[in-house]
Amino acid sequence: MSTYDATGNATRRPFSGRRVRAGDLILQGVAGAAALGAVVLVGLIVYKVVQGARLSFSTFGLGFLTTTGWDPVHQQFGAANFLFGTIVTSFGALLLATPLALGIALFLTELAPRWIRAPVTALVETLAAIPSVVMGLWGIIVLAPVLQDHVMPALHSALGFIPLFGPSTTGASIFTAIVVLTIMILPIISSVSRELFLGVPGELKEAALGLGATRWEMVRGVIFPYARGGVASAMILGLGRALGEAIAVFYVIGAFNGKISWNLFGPGNTIGAWLASEYSNSGSKLETSSLFYLGVILLVFSLLVNFLAQVIVRRVSRRQGLSVL
Amino acid sequence: MSAADLSVLQRPNDRLRRRRVVNRGMELLAWLAAAIAVAILGVVVWSVAKRGASELNLDLLTKPRVPFALPGQPAGGLANAFVGTLVMVGLATLMALPVGILIAIYVNEFAPRAIRRGLGLVLDILNGVPAIVVGIFVFGLIVATHGQSGFAGGFALAVLMLPLVARSTIEVLLLVPGSLREASLGLGVARWRTTLGIVLPQAIGGIVTGAVLAVARVAGETAPLLFASSVGVSNSADWNPTHPLQSVPVAIFELSDTGVKSDVAQAWAGAFVLLMFILVTSLTARWLATRSRRKLQRAAR
Numbered sequence: 001m002s003t004y005d006a007t008g009n010a011t012r013r014p015f016s017g018r019r020v021r022a023g024d025l026i027l028q029g030v031a032g033a034a035a036l037g038a039v040v041l042v043g044l045i046v047y048k049v050v051q052g053a054r055l056s057f058s059t060f061g062l063g064f065l066t067t068t069g070w071d072p073v074h075q076q077f078g079a080a081n082f083l084f085g086t087i088v089t090s091f092g093a094l095l096l097a098t099p100l101a102l103g104i105a106l107f108l109t110e111l112a113p114r115w116i117r118a119p120v121t122a123l124v125e126t127l128a129a130i131p132s133v134v135m136g137l138w139g140i141i142v143l144a145p146v147l148q149d150h151v152m153p154a155l156h157s158a159l160g161f162i163p164l165f166g167p168s169t170t171g172a173s174i175f176t177a178i179v180v181l182t183i184m185i186l187p188i189i190s191s192v193s194r195e196l197f198l199g200v201p202g203e204l205k206e207a208a209l210g211l212g213a214t215r216w217e218m219v220r221g222v223i224f225p226y227a228r229g230g231v232a233s234a235m236i237l238g239l240g241r242a243l244g245e246a247i248a249v250f251y252v253i254g255a256f257n258g259k260i261s262w263n264l265f266g267p268g269n270t271i272g273a274w275l276a277s278e279y280s281n282s283g284s285k286l287e288t289s290s291l292f293y294l295g296v297i298l299l300v301f302s303l304l305v306n307f308l309a310q311v312i313v314r315r316v317s318r319r320q321g322l323s324v325l
Numbered sequence: 326m327s328a329a330d331l332s333v334l335q336r337p338n339d340r341l342r343r344r345r346v347v348n349r350g351m352e353l354l355a356w357l358a359a360a361i362a363v364a365i366l367g368v369v370v371w372s373v374a375k376r377g378a379s380e381l382n383l384d385l386l387t388k389p390r391v392p393f394a395l396p397g398q399p400a401g402g403l404a405n406a407f408v409g410t411l412v413m414v415g416l417a418t419l420m421a422l423p424v425g426i427l428i429a430i431y432v433n434e435f436a437p438r439a440i441r442r443g444l445g446l447v448l449d450i451l452n453g454v455p456a457i458v459v460g461i462f463v464f465g466l467i468v469a470t471h472g473q474s475g476f477a478g479g480f481a482l483a484v485l486m487l488p489l490v491a492r493s494t495i496e497v498l499l500l501v502p503g504s505l506r507e508a509s510l511g512l513g514v515a516r517w518r519t520t521l522g523i524v525l526p527q528a529i530g531g532i533v534t535g536a537v538l539a540v541a542r543v544a545g546e547t548a549p550l551l552f553a554s555s556v557g558v559s560n561s562a563d564w565n566p567t568h569p570l571q572s573v574p575v576a577i578f579e580l581s582d583t584g585v586k587s588d589v590a591q592a593w594a595g596a597f598v599l600l601m602f603i604l605v606t607s608l609t610a611r612w613l614a615t616r617s618r619r620k621l622q623r624a625a626r
Contacts, residue, residue, distance in 0.1 A: 023515050023517040023518065024516045024517050027516070028435045028517075031434075034427035034431060035431040035440075038428055041451065041484065041487070042447055042450055042451055042454075044466070045451075045462045048465040049461055049465065051465065052461070052464075052465045100358045100361065100362070102358075103354055103358025104362055106355045107356055107358060107359040111352055123362075124359070124366075126604060127362060127365065130366075130369060130600065131545025131547070131599060132545070133545065133596070134545070134577070134596045137373075138373060141372075141376075142368070187362075190362070214344050214347070216348040216352070217344065237453075245455070246455065246548045247578065272457050275457050276547075279555065280555070291461070292461060295457075298455050299455075302450075302454055302458070305453060306449055306453045310446065
């Protein structure tokens with residue numbers, strides 16, 4: 001035993017000479033420092049944004065979240081209407097985007113002729129590459145008039161008894177923001193879902209079809225249950241993107257800071273959109289600090305979203321690991 | 326008795342027909358969903374091209390901006406914005422690319438499993454930070470004390486680029502066959518030489534396409550630059566990153582809001598150039614990425 005160790009050491013030594021090990025250590029050190037840098041960067045982002053919000057936090061506390069109004073004259077600032085707009089537009093977009101994205105993913109994995117799959121996949125993912133400033137400009141000039149003249153009146157006359165579908169006053173509305181956000185998060189959800197659907201074992205699908213299931217029954221009975229957890233985390237990622245979007249929403253939401261209204265066809269505001277419009281503001285310290293406070297809210301949202309997606313992915317991978325056994 | 330038998334035989338047929346109709350309906354909806362997505366892309370590109378392409382000329386790229394141009398007077402161009410974007414995206418690439426590649430090297434070649442997982446989470450978090458929050462962060466970190474500058478803008482874009490570059494590089498490094506690494510280490514080559522001399526060159530194509538995708542993505546960012554480099558910019562081309570620099574997205578953002586007709590026209594022209602640049606680069610990079618991935622997979626087999 002000991003002789004073996006001794007010879008092992010003896011033969012290893014010439015190859016692990018000093019110079020060689022130094023190179024390893026240097027590369028590991030430099031690469032490790034870069035990795036540490038990423039960790040420090042995340043910490044620094046949280047620290048700087050929270051630090052900036054401190055004055056506003058000590059002035060307004062959590063009441064900031066439940067009061068409406070941005071009044072530099074009386075130094076009263078609240079985020080309730082921004083919070084409301086952010087949540088309504090994001091969940092509205094999620095509601096519209098999810099069925100569409102699932103349809104696209106099914107089309108690309110089950111229905112489309114083989115030669116069409118790669119180009120359509122590329123085109124759908126290209127949708128995600130459109131800059132938000134272009135999306136916003138298009139949204140207000142091209143999309144909003146169409147929605148205002150055709151879609152909103154139709155929905156209002158059919159479903160007007162629901163307060164969500166009130167009379168439309170402008171093209172720039174919460175609804176327009178929802179549609180723009182839908183377009184922006186659609187590719188995220190569809191591309192993740194597509195990959196999940198591709199991962200469904202062929203035997204399971206064939207077994208269902210062999211038992212006489214129609215294609216849709218196979219999708220409902222095999223693909224959806226198999227991919228459920230993954231689709232949920234894809235939806236959460238899409239939601240995260242929608243919650244933090246600023247520029248595109250700024251263009252189309254109408255920058256209305258008044259009383260919260262449930263009418264989707266009226267203007268509103270979101271945290272991101274308001275931050276985008278206040279960038280050159282040279283207001284008081286308290287106002288600047290309140291903008292940082294809004295940033296803290298968005299930061300908390302994005303951390304929550306990441307955390308939720310992680311939990312779901314972990315739980316799903318554990319369950320699927322068991323089901324394979 | 327026989328009548329009852331018949332009805333039993335008939336019922337499944339009815340049900341089968343209904344199941345087929347439902348199936349057909351759902352298939353149709355899936356086709357429709359894909360058609361809608363492609364149509365939206367088409368409509369966006371077409372309507373930007375319709376409004377922007379007619380305004381497009383060399384002056385847009387090379388002439389300084391003329392604010393308050395009277396009708397009939399030449400409206401100038403957006404040279405300041407194009408130069409600014411070039412400088413800031415260049416700075417961001419210089420900062421984010423080496424660091425991102427080093428992070429990927431650490432994750433793939435050195436990190437123990439637990440740390441690898443933790444770093445993956447950190448990159449996810451960094452990727453999830455909204456662009457506008459990165460803007461506020463840079464405002465608090467740099468702008469509040471040193472004022473706006475091209476450096477601040479480049480740094481903000483680098484923060485957005487870093488997780489993209491690191492993620493794509495990690496994925497490419499994973500594709501490099503382990504047998505190559507083992508062969509090199511087995512021949513007694515040191516780990517650092519194996520990594521830099523064998524593994525990285527194999528992955529270089531994938532790393533470059535990942536970097537190009539990140540550049541395309543970051544070149545269109547408006548939100549962080551609003552806080553980092555937007556106020557008091559020069560109207561003519563300015564290459565000095567210690568000054569606040571104009572950028573294409575910010576120029577679009579501001580010009581589309583002035584209400585002046587020639588400004589809005591220039592905003593559309595800028596949007597057209599930006600959109601074309603991003604579409605062409607990201608589609609090309611994507612095409613190259615699938616090609617190099619296929620090559621690596623073939624090499625692995």
